[in-house]
Amino acid sequence: MSLRPRRPVSVLLVGGCGHWAAAENHVPAILTLKKHGFPVRIAAICDPRDPYDPALLAHMPDLSSVVDQDRPAWIKAGPGHSAEALERRLQQAHEEHHFDVVIVACDPVAHLPYLKWATSQGIDVLCDKPILCMSDAAWNPLRAAQIRREFDALLHAHLALPGHLFAVPLRRRANDAFVHAGELIRDLYDSHQQPLTMGRIDICGGHFRLPEEYALGDAHGYSNGAGALAFSSYHYLDEMTRWLLLAPGRITDLRLTLQYVRRVGDHLRSGTNDRLGAILRPLSEAQLPALELSDSIALAEMDFAFTVELLSEGRHLGVLTYSFTSNTFSNRTVGVQACDAAGTIPFREKGRMSQYVIDAHQGNLQHLRLSKNDAVGEAYQIRLEHRRNPLIGGTGRLETVYQDAHDSSAVTPEDITAAFITMAAGGTPDTAVTDKMAFLDGQVLTHTVYGAMYELIAAHHHEVHPCPSVVVSMP
Structure with a gap:
């Protein structure tokens, strides 16, 4: 049983309208934490789709619940937005909502700017697999080589921040x-x-x-x-x-x-x-x-x-x-x-x-x-x-x-998401879960x-x- 966190947690959920985040893992995990009295709130959802769209919510009751409870801001992101413009929008949202956790669950080719920005701000990161991918990596050698190069730079930036949390919820690590x-x-x-x-x-x-x-x-x-x-x-x-x-x-x-x-x-x-x-x-x-x-x-x-x-x-x-x-x-x-x-x-x-x-x-x-x-x-x-x-x-x-x-399974991806948020809040999750987390x-x-x-x-x-x-x- 996790200890109660010492402070509230404000979450930026990237890709929050996707099936994995909204229906299978992250949103259900956050709702479970709320039911147990954890002070966690999804402050903003970043997604090309509107999290308030009734047609979307009809397929995703858990997302509908969290939208009703938290009224998160919608950061619309998609093709055509430069990395610099996205960073400015994230920074503005951060100044308003003071994110403690960034959960990245969007298309893998879009992960990098969110991971770089969150790490640069010292915000704890939970990123779905694969950590990085580059558009056109299947046929462009320069883009393919960028995967390893950007990972190394991201790892260097993470390790330079003592106490920074950066985890990857891998189901088979816990299965x-x-x-x-x-x-x-x-x-x-x-x-x-x-x-x-x-x-x-x-x-x-x-x-x-x-x-x-x-x-x-x-x-x-x-x-x-x-x-x-x-x-x-x-x-x-x-x-x-x-x-x-x-x-x-x-x-x-x-x-x-x-x-x-x-x-x-x-x-x-x-x-x-x-x-x-x-x-x-x-x-x-x-x-x-x-x-x-x-x-x-x-x-x-x-x-x-x-x-x-x-x-x-x-x-x-x-x-x-x-x-x-x-x-x-x-x-x-x-x-x-x-x-x-x-x-x-x-x-x-x-x-x-x-x-x-x-x-x-x-x-x-x-x-x-x-x-x-x-x-x-x-x-x-x-x-x-x-x-x-x-x-x-x-x-x-x-x-x-x-x-x-x-x-x-004794430990599920929802357990890993909940444990990560608990750690980010200063709490102590069950070691049976943290032992199966990938960092x-x-x-x-x-x-x-x-x-x-x-x-x-x-x-x-x-x-x-x-x-x-x-x-x-x-x-």
Whole structure:
């Protein structure tokens, strides 16, 4: 149970009209804090959409409640606003409302100016993943390289402020199945010093879209020339690097190689999913205008695969693989809805899948497998299989099935948001929650790998030879 905070908290919620912030995580967490008597208030919402729009609030009852209770100011932001003009508006709002916390939950390509401004003001920051992305990072090498450079500058500015809080709410860091897997990896490493030697992460997103829907801008959109790597991939990259750091052995470097990339334009030209599109179109309530997709959208990455070689001063110690594909099964049964065409709510799930198989091997001594096969929005089921060599106490295959694996987890993203606000208020949250929080200085390896992957995807667009590589050092 958290101790009562010592002072009220004024929150700036960036992207506060989005589904994740308003319906699934941040706003519900703040409402729960209010019910327990915490003096927290959303003082301003920054979003291109009007938080007072009745059509929007009809889909988001929690946002409607917080708007009624707090009457937050609306800071309208969107394309066409310069970073300097946005900073002036944020500064003016800060002078009026004295923000204690900035929660950043907008499109990842828009994160940077909010993070830089909040850090420069010493305001505590909670930022959804991925921390940074740049428009056109999928095909412009300069923009891709900016991801790592801006992260390093942001980290430097954060570390120069003693006591500054900067956290990233990563669901899988707290999910019971992933927590258990990490504990098994660390336990074996502590007992036998056996590092991670092989792993694979195969993700099937199954997120089918009609061609015109690729131009819709949202947190899972392609409209800014960056695609699927900036979706949920960051969660799995974070788990991969977390497991490496739990059982590093003599690993000094990682060599990343791009084995495959398929872009939106490649996908649409292939015609491989035309059949589902033909079935869905008659089911649409509304028609989005037919348009020619821009080159930026067409070049955004949709499917990709990487290898990560584990090196010790040039010697190979093992290999990890990471693949993501949208060109897989989709459960979608509806066409374009009126609310999609009107833009009153973000692009909804509509058949997006959450299917994966994740393997981790620690030499000859231990193997873990996590698997899931669900549609987004269903009660997820995660299966964890575990084997150890009999000579070190293994008893055959052990299997644990986590039912309703996200919502029934001991720590949820809502808990992390509530704990962060409590910390910002000077309170002391439950260590069972704070132990599962990710902070900016602990994201160095994950964000370095993520940024390097974008550099390789961008380089691929210009390279004559396939399979570009880059080496990054372990921290």
